[in-house]
Amino acid sequence: MEISSNGKPIYFNLGFNPLLNLIEKNNYSQVFVLVDEHTSELCLPILRDGLGDFQNYSIIETQAGEQHKTIDFCIGIWNTLLDFNADRKSLLINLGGGVVTDMGGFIAATFKRGIDFVNIPTTLLSQVDASVGGKTGIDLDENKNMIGTFSIPEAVFIESEFLETLPKREILSGFAEIIKHGLIADDVLFDQILNSNLESIHPDLIIKSVTIKNKIVEHDPKEKGLRKILNFGHTIGHAIETYSLQNDPQPLNHGEAIVVGMLCEAYISTVVNKLTPEELNIIVDFLLKIYPKYSLEENAFDQILLTLAYDKKNENHQLMFSLLNRIGDCDFNINVSNELIIESLNFYQDLK
Amino acid sequence: MEISSNGKPIYFNLGFNPLLNLIEKNNYSQVFVLVDEHTSELCLPILRDGLGDFQNYSIIETQAGEQHKTIDFCIGIWNTLLDFNADRKSLLINLGGGVVTDMGGFIAATFKRGIDFVNIPTTLLSQVDASVGGKTGIDLDENKNMIGTFSIPEAVFIESEFLETLPKREILSGFAEIIKHGLIADDVLFDQILNSNLESIHPDLIIKSVTIKNKIVEHDPKEKGLRKILNFGHTIGHAIETYSLQNDPQPLNHGEAIVVGMLCEAYISTVVNKLTPEELNIIVDFLLKIYPKYSLEENAFDQILLTLAYDKKNENHQLMFSLLNRIGDCDFNINVSNELIIESLNFYQDLK
Ligand SMILES: NC(=O)c1ccc[n+]([C@@H]2O[C@H](COP(=O)([O-])OP(=O)(O)OC[C@H]3O[C@@H](n4cnc5c(N)ncnc54)[C@H](O)[C@@H]3O)[C@@H](O)[C@H]2O)c1
Ligand SMILES: NC(=O)c1ccc[n+]([C@@H]2O[C@H](COP(=O)([O-])OP(=O)(O)OC[C@H]3O[C@@H](n4cnc5c(N)ncnc54)[C@H](O)[C@@H]3O)[C@@H](O)[C@H]2O)c1
Ligand SMILES: [Zn+2]
Ligand SMILES: [Zn+2]
Numbered sequence: 001m002e003i004s005s006n007g008k009p010i011y012f013n014l015g016f017n018p019l020l021n022l023i024e025k026n027n028y029s030q031v032f033v034l035v036d037e038h039t040s041e042l043c044l045p046i047l048r049d050g051l052g053d054f055q056n057y058s059i060i061e062t063q064a065g066e067q068h069k070t071i072d073f074c075i076g077i078w079n080t081l082l083d084f085n086a087d088r089k090s091l092l093i094n095l096g097g098g099v100v101t102d103m104g105g106f107i108a109a110t111f112k113r114g115i116d117f118v119n120i121p122t123t124l125l126s127q128v129d130a131s132v133g134g135k136t137g138i139d140l141d142e143n144k145n146m147i148g149t150f151s152i153p154e155a156v157f158i159e160s161e162f163l164e165t166l167p168k169r170e171i172l173s174g175f176a177e178i179i180k181h182g183l184i185a186d187d188v189l190f191d192q193i194l195n196s197n198l199e200s201i202h203p204d205l206i207i208k209s210v211t212i213k214n215k216i217v218e219h220d221p222k223e224k225g226l227r228k229i230l231n232f233g234h235t236i237g238h239a240i241e242t243y244s245l246q247n248d249p250q251p252l253n254h255g256e257a258i259v260v261g262m263l264c265e266a267y268i269s270t271v272v273n274k275l276t277p278e279e280l281n282i283i284v285d286f287l288l289k290i291y292p293k294y295s296l297e298e299n300a301f302d303q304i305l306l307t308l309a310y311d312k313k314n315e316n317h318q319l320m321f322s323l324l325n326r327i328g329d330c331d332f333n334i335n336v337s338n339e340l341i342i343e344s345l346n347f348y349q350d351l352k
Numbered sequence: 353m354e355i356s357s358n359g360k361p362i363y364f365n366l367g368f369n370p371l372l373n374l375i376e377k378n379n380y381s382q383v384f385v386l387v388d389e390h391t392s393e394l395c396l397p398i399l400r401d402g403l404g405d406f407q408n409y410s411i412i413e414t415q416a417g418e419q420h421k422t423i424d425f426c427i428g429i430w431n432t433l434l435d436f437n438a439d440r441k442s443l444l445i446n447l448g449g450g451v452v453t454d455m456g457g458f459i460a461a462t463f464k465r466g467i468d469f470v471n472i473p474t475t476l477l478s479q480v481d482a483s484v485g486g487k488t489g490i491d492l493d494e495n496k497n498m499i500g501t502f503s504i505p506e507a508v509f510i511e512s513e514f515l516e517t518l519p520k521r522e523i524l525s526g527f528a529e530i531i532k533h534g535l536i537a538d539d540v541l542f543d544q545i546l547n548s549n550l551e552s553i554h555p556d557l558i559i560k561s562v563t564i565k566n567k568i569v570e571h572d573p574k575e576k577g578l579r580k581i582l583n584f585g586h587t588i589g590h591a592i593e594t595y596s597l598q599n600d601p602q603p604l605n606h607g608e609a610i611v612v613g614m615l616c617e618a619y620i621s622t623v624v625n626k627l628t629p630e631e632l633n634i635i636v637d638f639l640l641k642i643y644p645k646y647s648l649e650e651n652a653f654d655q656i657l658l659t660l661a662y663d664k665k666n667e668n669h670q671l672m673f674s675l676l677n678r679i680g681d682c683d684f685n686i687n688v689s690n691e692l693i694i695e696s697l698n699f700y701q702d703l704k
Binding site for chain 2 (some may be wrong): 066071075079081082106109110111112114136137140141145147148149187303315327
């Protein structure tokens with residue numbers, strides 16, 4: 001299966017022959033593969049097998065984890081490319097989760113004013129979310145994704161085989177974005193999700209999820225309108241994520257925080273938009289079945305509102321919600337009062 | 353006078369009303385002006401006057417000089433933008449020479465994945481060269497312009513008034529690029545250059561020079577072919593610049609090095625291309641009249657060849673010269689032997 005995103009191919013479970021063809025066609029002077037210490041061990045062997053006789057590439061290894069998605073690591077990797085005498089006809093293959101594909105994309109987009117890159121996302125999250133839309137980026141201290149570009153990889157390879165070594169908690173984190181894609185755009189996908197087997201994510205869920213995101217971002221590449229529906233669950237979810245990072249010894253990961261956010265924003269959708277209480281119930285039951293309930297401490301509400309206020313200041317003094325109309329349809333640019341935000345947090349709090 | 357470059361306007365000596373219109377039209381959330389310590393003192397007052405009643409912008413000051421065109425300064429400025437809560441609807445105005453416009457362009461192109469920017473080049477070099485083509489960039493240690501993007505400013509403002517405070521040596525450095533533009537593309541411009549007054553560069557020379565570069569880069573935005581003629585004088589010139597930086601207490605500036613390079617490459621053009629000895633004489637006489645003669649030490653030749661070999665390794669093992677056909681016409685992708693390069697250096701050496 002293959003789809004086209006911004007004019008470039010995304011391949012699903014087709015192996016790496018198209019990558020060999022791309023390398024041959026473009027006659028790259030050198031090929032580099034960026035990995036982190038986990039994908040070096042767990043994913044590189046799969047890529048190596050897939051490339052058969054072509055083994056003429058250099059490996060660059062970075063450290064795993066969001067805390068290393070920084071300009072310092074970029075500088076190190078830019079310098080490594082220079083040490084290798086990489087020129088403008090070089091190719092960078094990013095093999096890893098969203099940290100590797102985001103940072104590697106940024107490195108490629110800026111090295112000698114841009115070299116080609118290919119993404120091979122190896123986590124469920126990066127396969128269903130970071131794989132389309134052309135966002136590259138790094139963090140600046142605690143500010144996530146502050147520096148980056150919109151740059152399209154020459155190709156994306158999504159291979160289910162990589163997921164076999166992915167810890168359950170990482171699977172669930174990516175699964176949250178699949179759920180989001182069903183909720184905002186596709187009720188049939190959402191039905192499939194309700195009946196899916198988490199032990200082995202069906203490739204169909206991934207393909208549909210990517211296809212949905214792709215349609216949305218192609219419609220609105222620079223996030224001026226429609227693309228905002230991808231933020232469903234992320235307004236409150238992001239504030240919860242920040243809160244958890246600052247307060248919990250074992251903070252929520254992105255997907256877990258977004259699940260809390262989706263529940264709050266689904267609640268708000270029943271109050272100010274057309275989501276029915278029955279639909280809300282279906283969402284609540286399903287999410288609580290597969291995700292642990294997070295307990296919000298006393299002081300959490302204030303901190304969450306503070307984070308939302310800060311985000312608002314950074315967004316031209318407008319903090320707009322994307323809210324469900326029904327399962328499979330979403331509106332954007334909806335104003336929500338602080339009272340209703342607090343009400344939704346209480347709603348989440350009281351869930352059993 | 354106004355021309356269009358990559359769909360965006362370049363204004364010549366029209367003042368800053370078009371900037372006011374742009375700011376109003378785009379309804380920017382905040383406006384920032386990046387300056388260095390010299391342009392803060394010498395150029396900001398002119399801009400301030402030109403903006404009349406609109407004084408609602410924040411100044412960000414960086415340090416003057418190529419040695420500060422670094423990622424460290426970018427990090428500082430990105431953080432300053434964050435401190436100001438700059439969002440994606442912010443505008444960055446780069447007011448300065450090529451260091452400020454190159455680095456400011458890169459900062460804007462990558463801050464929150466790209467905010468609008470405007471360039472107001474205040475040196476002759478940045479007016480006639482850095483003002484078109486969309487190259488942004490910074491240096492990585494001693495590697496010049498290694499990191500950057502191709503990004504087009506929303507507008508460029510070229511105002512002769514800024515040149516009034518520019519030191520003579522900086523004027524001459526920029527003038528070398530005007531000469532290059534005449535040599536590679538316009539014999540009429542070259543005649544005007546021969547008869548020009550260096551005390552006050554005629555705006556017509558600047559406009560013609562920018563128009564020539566603009567035509568070339570629009571024809572070949574990503575430097576695949578024709579754009580290479582802009583490298584006339586720069587292959588050897590760049591090696592001379594590097595040599596001088598490493599060996600001289602008072603190194604040549606870019607223009608001065610390029611003048612040596614143009615003389616060597618004009619010589620090579622008479623040997624392997626169709627430039628006549630008479631034309632070569634005209635070029636030699638004129639350049640030696642206005643630029644100091646540089647004396648190449650004994651050991652210089654070897655170092656220069658080493659730099660050229662290094663550049664070659666970085667350019668996919670091909671080091672191609674752009675050579676004159678005649679005054680006003682240039683070919684590119686011409687192979688030149690080491691022997692001939694040495695011959696050209698000896699030719700320069702022997703000039704009186
Ligand atoms: N560009 C976009 O549009 C976009 C969209 C969503 C998220 N993101 C970014 O993605 C990042 C999060 O992505 P992520 O969750 O993939 O993070 P990640 O890259 O940190 O991967 C999570 C962990 O899984 C490990 N891992 C990767 N592949 C594995 C495999 N096959 N088997 C075992 N372990 C493996 C990694 O080494 C890491 O320790 C964030 O930085 C986020 O900002 C970007
Ligand atoms: N982007 C491009 O296409 C392109 C093309 C050519 C050169 N460049 C870059 O441009 C840089 C060189 O440009 P530059 O020579 O303008 O360097 P610069 O910015 O360092 O300016 C030279 C000096 O003049 C000072 N100055 C600037 N305007 C002045 C004014 N009006 N009056 C008095 N002093 C003033 C500056 O503070 C500095 O000290 C290099 O980094 C080079 O890589 C870029
Ligand atoms: Zn998300
Ligand atoms: Zn130059």
